[in-house]
Amino acid sequence: MTLTESPSLLVAGIGEMVLSSSSDAHLVAYGLGSCIALAAWDPRTRVGGLAHFMLPNGPANNASPVKFIDTGLDTFLKAMEAQGATLNRSVFKAAGAAAMLTVGGGLAIGKRNAEMMQAALAERGVSLAATALGGNAGRTVQLEVADGRFLIKSLSSVSEL
Amino acid sequence: MALTLSEAGQNVVAGTFGRAMKRAGEALGSMSGQVIEVQTPMLRRCTAADVLTMAGGPESVVLAVYVGIFGSLQGHALLLFSPTDAHRLAQILLAGLLGPGELPMEATSDVLAYDELELSALQEAGNVTISAFLNELGTHLNEPVMPTPPQVVIEMAGAVLDAVLLDLVSDADQVLAAKTTFSEGGRAIDGTLFVLPRADSLRVLLDALGAIGI
Numbered sequence: 589m590t591l592t593e594s595p596s597l598l599v600a601g602i603g604e605m606v607l608s609s610s611s612d613a614h615l616v617a618y619g620l621g622s623c624i625a626l627a628a629w630d631p632r633t634r635v636g637g638l639a640h641f642m643l644p645n646g647p648a649n650n651a652s653p654v655k656f657i658d659t660g661l662d663t664f665l666k667a668m669e670a671q672g673a674t675l676n677r678s679v680f681k682a683a684g685a686a687a688m689l690t691v692g693g694g695l696a697i698g699k700r701n702a703e704m705m706q707a708a709l710a711e712r713g714v715s716l717a718a719t720a721l722g723g724n725a726g727r728t729v730q731l732e733v734a735d736g737r738f739l740i741k742s743l744s745s746v747s748e749l
Numbered sequence: 750m751a752l753t754l755s756e757a758g759q760n761v762v763a764g765t766f767g768r769a770m771k772r773a774g775e776a777l778g779s780m781s782g783q784v785i786e787v788q789t790p791m792l793r794r795c796t797a798a799d800v801l802t803m804a805g806g807p808e809s810v811v812l813a814v815y816v817g818i819f820g821s822l823q824g825h826a827l828l829l830f831s832p833t834d835a836h837r838l839a840q841i842l843l844a845g846l847l848g849p850g851e852l853p854m855e856a857t858s859d860v861l862a863y864d865e866l867e868l869s870a871l872q873e874a875g876n877v878t879i880s881a882f883l884n885e886l887g888t889h890l891n892e893p894v895m896p897t898p899p900q901v902v903i904e905m906a907g908a909v910l911d912a913v914l915l916d917l918v919s920d921a922d923q924v925l926a927a928k929t930t931f932s933e934g935g936r937a938i939d940g941t942l943f944v945l946p947r948a949d950s951l952r953v954l955l956d957a958l959g960a961i962g963i
Contacts, residue, residue, distance in 0.1 A: 601798050602807075602911065619807030619907020622915055642797070642915055651796075651922060688904065689815050689912050691897040697915045726908025728808055743810065743861060743904065 598638075600625070603652030605639035605664050607671050613733040620684035620727045622698035624657070624705055626664065627681045627729065629736035630673035636733035637671070639664040643697065644704035657704045665712070675714065681738045681749055683720040683729045690724075698722065718749045754794075754925075754948070758955055763792035765954065766927045766944060769885035773942055774931050776881030780874060781841050783933045790929035797914040800926050804829060804941070807907025810861070814875020815900045815909070818883065821892035821953045824946035825913040826882065828875040832860045832903065834938045839867035841938075842874060861903055872901045878931075882944065890957050913945060921948065 598606035600617045608615065615638035617625040629636045639654040639661075646656035654660035665675060685702035702721045709716060720727065720740050730739040738749045754762065767790040774787035793799070801807045812835035814828045830838060843866060863871075876899040883894045902909050917924045927944040 602801065602907075602914070603797070619801070619905035619911070621904070621908030621911040623911045642911075643919055646919060649922070655918075686908065687912075688902060688908055689817075689900060691815065691817055691900045697912055726905040728905065 600638045600640040602640055603642050603649070603655040605637060605654045605667065607635065607637040607667055608733050609633065609635045609671055611734040615731040615733065616728065618728045620729065621686055621688040622684070622701060624682060624684040624698075624701040624721070625727075625729045626661075626705065627683075627731040627738050628664070628668050628673065628675075628678050629731060629733070629738075630668070630678045631736060632674070632677060633672045634733060634736075635668060635671045635673040636731050636736065637664060637668045637673070638729070638731050641701065641705070644700045657701065657708050661708050661712070665714075679717045679736060680709065680714055681718045682716055683727050683738075683740055683749065685721045686723050686725060686727070688724060688726065720749050754951065759792065759794070759925075761955060761958055762925070762951055763790070763927070765886065765889060765958065766790060766792055767929075769882045770927065770929045770942060770944070772885040773878045773882040774929070777874060777878045777931055777940070780877050781838065781933070783841060786932045786934065788930040788932070790927060792925060792927045794923050794925055796923055797911075797918050800914060800924060800943070800945070801907050801910060803926065803928055804906040804910055804943070807905060809906045811904065811906045811909065812863075812871060813902045813904070813906075813909045814872055814879070815902060815913075816876065816879040817897035818894060818944075818946070819897065820895040821890050821950070822886065822894050822946060823950040824944065825916070826879045826896075826945075827909070827913070827943045828878055829906065829909075829941045829943065830871075831939070834940065835871055836860065836863070836867070837938050838874065838933075838940070839863070839870050841933075842870040843867070863903070868901050872899050875899050875901070878942065882942070886954070890953060892953070917945060917947065924948070925951070
């Protein structure tokens, strides 16, 4: 986890999360395939967070705090609160969970990630304001902490979610 | 359950994978009619993030040929090219197949656009290369190693690799990654072969090599 007040690009690597309340901060997760990124932004305190989850479930992991959705989601939500966000007015968006490789049939992790994310958020009373989940294209995502814009870039397009 | 390899065991795997990667380079050279230099293969125990770095970073765009590995040894293999190098290799492969002056495609300004013949040639190049790797490995094993059909993907490296990595790190924090680079000097084509075995399936290879327990 990285907390910073300085203007910067903060990268959530695979299994990592980044948070900031700096209006200059851009939170980025590069090259999502089956992984799933969860963005959270509190419009009042202007605190933003981006978590790059890898898998639906597994034990808590210190090296990669958001490796697993079931054990890492609360870690992310608590970090948002600690940074000054109030969860019930925060805006949550999710992207990723694509199916890149179709041969072999054993790599349908994206679909399971999307299902687990929606179920785990619902359990905590959190709903997703927008999603870009599934499909077979990779995505790079960026949360603008200044205004909460959530941008999605694929090889063929850039859009705002 | 991940197998904990001793340093000696890892050296045995590295030697065997290294020989198999050299065979893979020879197969690519034979198919393309070019002299392919094979960089000394390396085997690393590393994190998922490290593998993405080894592939040029998660956002670097690649043409990847993916082959899943099943049977007595399991895992994943990928042959990666930059989009430009993939076009160059496709030109060489198709020139060999069709003869000079018969190239069907015209140069395009979009480096990510490939026609069906190019994709088919590159897919076959990946298949031949990875199959040569598996055949060499298979000479050490009593039971067959089977490849899935190849799949070509043009994408950000992170997006191609993450499903493979997720399959390997669900019960471990690190993966074993074998990597080499193939270079064709004359036209400056570089390709990177990654082989990511399931660590628990390496037991069968160590056993067959008489190296279990070292």
